[in-house]
Amino acid sequence: MSNHKKLLEVIEGLLRQTLILMDLAESSLDLAQNLGSTGIGELAGLIEQLIDDCDLGIAKLQDLSSLLDETREILGLSSGSSTVAVPITVRERNFSIEPPNQPPPSLVVDTGSAIFSSHDTIIPDITSEETAALELEQKNILGELNGIRRSTNQLIRPDYDSGSGFSQLGKSAFLWSIKIIDAITILTAMSTGGLAKQVPQVVDSLRDIQSFLEVLEESGSAVRGFSLTDASPEKSTCVQKTNVLEELFEKLNAQIGAVIEDDEKRKKKRREEELDKAEREQAERDRTPGAPS
């Protein structure tokens, strides 16, 4: 693998980690803002969660630091040195998540040989509107998941009878929601990062997310079914949020499905056009005397 390709991958990793870090910090801020209005019985759980989130954030920053070391290594830089051993210039451009109304960014690395064989291959057939809609849905889902995390956290209270099994359910649901938030955060960063980079693998990422959502729907139904056996306000909130979440999943799933379908249609159309063009060119050559066939 060439140095420039490695470098771009490391930078992509840096961006992913910073996005996750921002989500973690926002989530901690969100949680801490609710501490003042939280009952004494639930405080301990929330504070424990803040400490755990800080642990995760610290780990992410350590990952970032390692990635920076890797970047230095690729560039042949010793720590703090200005020696550059790899003669490359990374010229372009937007490695960022662009606002939806911007034209798709292109990625050009001026190395004498392109990373990809042609410009066309790095432009996915996904419109900026589709990208914006997907990002919005993912953000909605993250918001709902944070809500579920707060609701389920309230279920882990010492005054619940652990013998009923509900306390255990609360803990499971709580851990379940944390895991999903982490996974969705990573997937969001992955897909938006991919979209920003304009690589063909975006559609594959979306397929992965789609499969993941199907698993989540099953898990959500399981939690909802269990919660319906009792009707405390916290459980009712949890059920309502699970319902909202399920609707959001369904919507996102449909959107991803449409994007994948459209992408396939567009690719098929393009292949047909290329075939037509090749046939026309062949016919032209056949008509020209002495032209190579």
Add this chain to the structure above:
Amino acid sequence: MNQILPLVDDFLKTMQIVLEIAEELRVEAQQLPSAELDTLPRKIQQLDDLCTEGLKTYEKAQDIAEEMRDLVG
């Protein structure tokens, strides 16, 4: 509960700084692909410094959260 509120406030302020550092890290990292070769070492150092600052701030936030836990018992 009254004792915990100043700590919550302190935690929020510290976490806000973490968020700002994370945002700055993201912006700086985005600029790497378009950076001139001779500025790369400085830019990477800048990112490294931000990471160090972020780590310190996060550790401070964690200390505050642990203080809250000790108070709640």
